[in-house]
Amino acid sequence: MLRVRDLEAFYGPSQALFGMELGIDAGEVVTLMGRNGMGKTTTVHAIMGLMPARRGVVEFEGQRVDQFPSFRIARLGFGLVPEGRQIFPNLSVRENLIAASANRTGRPSPWTIERVYEFFPRLGERQRNMGNQLSGGEQQMLAIGRALMTNPKLLILDEATEGLAPLIRQEIWSCLGRLKGEGQAILVIDKNVGALIALADRHHIVEKGRVVWSGTSQALAGDRDLQHRYLGV
16 A cells, blocks of 8 residues: 655755655555654655655655655545644544545545544544644544544554553544554554554564664564663653
């Protein structure tokens, strides 16, 4: 579904990505893992067209998209849950969801507000509340629901559970597991190694703007030295 090859990106004169490589197949859950400042969010921004790639190729369903503007990339079937959630604070929960509603890819059973409320009952309870009246966990649920309302082929979550209470984190992981069970392709960034190993099919560890290791959950779980070297604090 998604193929990224030899991707390079810069902030002004400073290079941030050095030949990033990753791939996601339909129905897969794949991670980008690594310490802060290693290029994970930059990779997402380059894939989504939010920052220009100086070199490399991004292909989605066989079509090269690295020169497309971000709105056109989104319309192909990308749903982004950005770091920091970035919901609309002055819109209600319902209005946030309606604002993103689309089914451009013609999904036969599209996401609707009612289905999002079933998925996240707390959003249904708070549907008339403004975005800035929600807790951090509720805002993250709303950000995920908003992305689902675009009916994405690929859902991208940047820092899926950062700053959330343990019970809310567990709820988010459970929901992502349900999405995986429905065949939703997901690219997820997070620091919770145990939860990512339990959820994902494959992992990419990023160090200083490049992938230094790729492999399965089984391989990552069995290599404590690798986890300590690249993911430990």
